[in-house]
Amino acid sequence: MIEIKNKQDCCGCEACYNVCPLNCISMKYDEEGFKFPYVDHQKCVDCRKCESACPMIRNKPIDSEIAEGYAAVNKNLNDRLQSSSGGVFGLLATKIINLGGIVVGCSMAQDCKRAEHIVVDTQKDLSKLYGSKYIQSDINRIYSVVKNNLIKQKPVLFSGTPCQVEGLKSFLAQPYDNLICVDLICHGVPSPILWEKNAAYIEKKSGSTLKGVNFRCKNNKGQFEYRVNSPKNTKMYYRSKEEDSYFQFFLKNLSLRRSCYQCRFKGINRSADITLGDFWGGEEFVPSLCDGNGISIVILHSLIGKKLFEEIKVSLDTKKIDIDAVFSRHNRALTESFEEPENRQEFWMDFHRLSYGKLSKKYAPVSKKDKVKALLRKSGLLDLIRKGCLHKRHKDSGTGSF
Template structure:
């Protein structure tokens, strides 16, 4: 047994305990809601290391605030933008900081499940790109990173802030050759709920879903939560699919993603924080009519700041105040509370999964872009910037 009891309201599933256990007697096991929690076997020698590294129990070392600098950023490379959830900051930071031998670790699909994997060099990061709004299994990637760092290789880790905190707690010392990137985090959803939603989507589409993409983009930006769903016979763009409804309403999130999440705080565990740039047109009125969505980049440490030095060659960068991020993307610094619906949903889900999805969601629809969006996407960017400036001038 574990020598401590990480309760479900606090355990983030970061796998620091699993990675640190000297006897490898911990396995990460899914509970009935589908979230992974550590469970130790009888081989446990009660050394207490799992408790020592657990960020839910200890205070992890968060960044000081003295170097925090914020930017809106958009990749100048249309291909990078398209394969990213926001403006492509993750890819561009990796391209700038990594060398050919750098181990880059992030979340990737494994069929319809999500887990962290390591790839070598920027050229191989495509599977890590784009958000997958499901709890990602860390598996052995912390151990892989530790091995790489010890041999002097550079490593980048990108994940939810609780996962970055877990990695740092597991490593228990700073490595100059490690760059950590966290995200402003709404929360991570249940893998089991996602799988059941894919079954219901298969019935809706009349074919088994074989692949799924969050934050899908066609040629230009159209809508924030578009998904691309692939069945054996074709791919379709869907809005408001059942999983996205449950994710956005917070009903399918991990218990630790509620009021106890201690990572919605300006003291971030990562050297860099990435997110969508919310309120873009308010902060930068000349970007009112945009064909692309932008990233937020916040440098939390000196290392983070050095890592993005020169990024303006690859990304359009606009410095902004940290208060703009706090105001328009409040999860950067403010807690969120689940409604009572979360418990009611999981109560139904555990009893009868597919029925619960039907009861708690409305049918999805296939996507048609609005007329305004189609018009914006037809016009050249330079003209859109000019129109934005004129529009802002007339309004104010």
């Protein structure tokens, strides 16, 4: 039976929870707000199905059918503005819905306090899945729902982090022709409890209820857009990425799940059919696609993934790229985990001791330079300065920017 001795050995995919035939596994939050499985020893008959479904234990070598890379931009600007990168996910998902299928992906819960995987079968609801939510999402019983739909022969598109795709695949334990999996280039997943504390802080400061969040807002006002409702009105709060402490904790790798520091699902080979990410280094490799509204990098791993991509290509501007050349210089999250910072333990001790405001001041102080940068961005000047400097810029640090 599943017994987690070291936290880095559990990615929280919930495959064990979904597969247990006697429902004797429950998922409980630890002190950092991440879910871990607990087995009810009274009920467990030691069938070991949970062990076979665990992608961390299975550690199956992955051999992709193909490895083709593209830069891609959705021709519909509105769709792209709702998405985090180039808006490729929305087109893939629309195609599956038009075929009468379902799309499973990550949405914010109605109370905006958690992220969770949900099933969508209409174009109208698809917008709930648009955009990156920088929180580990709850899978709950969604793998079982996916399986039921696969058995009914419905086309299913599942989208999630690489570990969630691996979790689904090892839960299913057999290939299905009607399943297509899309994973992300993943920096790592931040703690849900930290998000809750941030949301509570926003609500307290604004004296309103949080009703919506966009983690990758594409206007000049700020990367983070918080929509809050008071009895009188609805307001938007914007914070630049430098000003938003929640995002800074993520970028500084303080809030990631322990397994993310040794992620076992990195690499160019994936068991997903398609990998999506931000095209960092776009100015260098595909300058004609750069308009400041986001470009996706698309990696095709299977023939079924390639077929679906070919079918949506008419709605995209694309350019084939050399994957090795791009990733040798940019976006190391595809192939490498980020290091656990030395002060991570101290951060989590402080998380339980300090108010959110004090935690932010200590671990994500906003410098004068950051404040000036935020002001320049809001006024549109930063864009102009950057555009002027683009031709001089040929390298980035490898971590890119979200």
